[in-house]
Amino acid sequence: MYKQIILACDGSEHALRAAEHATYIAKFNEETNVEVVYVVDNRTAKSDIIQGQTDLETISASRKDKLKEIEVLLKKENIPYTITILHGDPGDTIVQYVNTGDIDLVIAGSRGLNTLQEMVLGSVSHKIAKRVKCPVMIIK
Template sequence: MATYRTILVGTDGSTSSFGAVTRAASLAAATGATLVLACAYAPMRERERSAAADVLGDLSYKVTGSTPADDALRAAREHAVAAGAGAIELAAEEGDAVDVLVALAGRRGADLVVVGNRGLNTLAGRLLGSVPSGVSQRAGCDVLIVHTTHGR
């Protein structure tokens, strides 16, 4: 059996992604691996940023830049700690989720990338590709796709 030293898991802050975080954290705890929690985000257009500032006022920082990704990572960290992970690192990066996860896995020397299965069983996922499918095709290490959603 492979020994994992660095496990990278993607999260978007959704309940289903926290299932993948919990599984990755359990594996990290069992193997003594470092757990890297990763979240990709898209930059907000200037027009959207202005509209948010008008509506939210002083709280507009909560929806700009990497703040939503940082919030998702903080929540994911709580799940990881609860599942027993010790060494935890956070990474919020701008870009497409597949690109970010594959690049981070390479830069961090990940032995395993963990993602949820959301999108695999949807029509859009089959036609356009999904995060789990893209990561499994492009990552240079093992990929674990965790069953986090219930579909047909």
């Protein structure tokens, strides 16, 4: 069924719920690998430095901490996984990454933006759902 699942992750509660669903689906096939993809938003990276976090190791560690709960969940359930950290606009970067790989399913959390917020801010999950070339599961 699904051998390669991308879990789009930003370290939020929504991403943790998405990870729970990815874990559930991955249990059905021993060959399934979950690739946790975290995109460092260039705008956020700049704000880290502005806020005084200039040590690159500190910045990198804080990003990895956002993935810890998901990593613990996957390990606990014995799900094979990898973590990939990319840089760029989260929506565009995930779409490009998925469309250039051999991916069977993308799972992402939804922040639950209202229509106006989504129009003004955009939505990573919305971009993914509209633009990737494989099935997508959006978790509320």
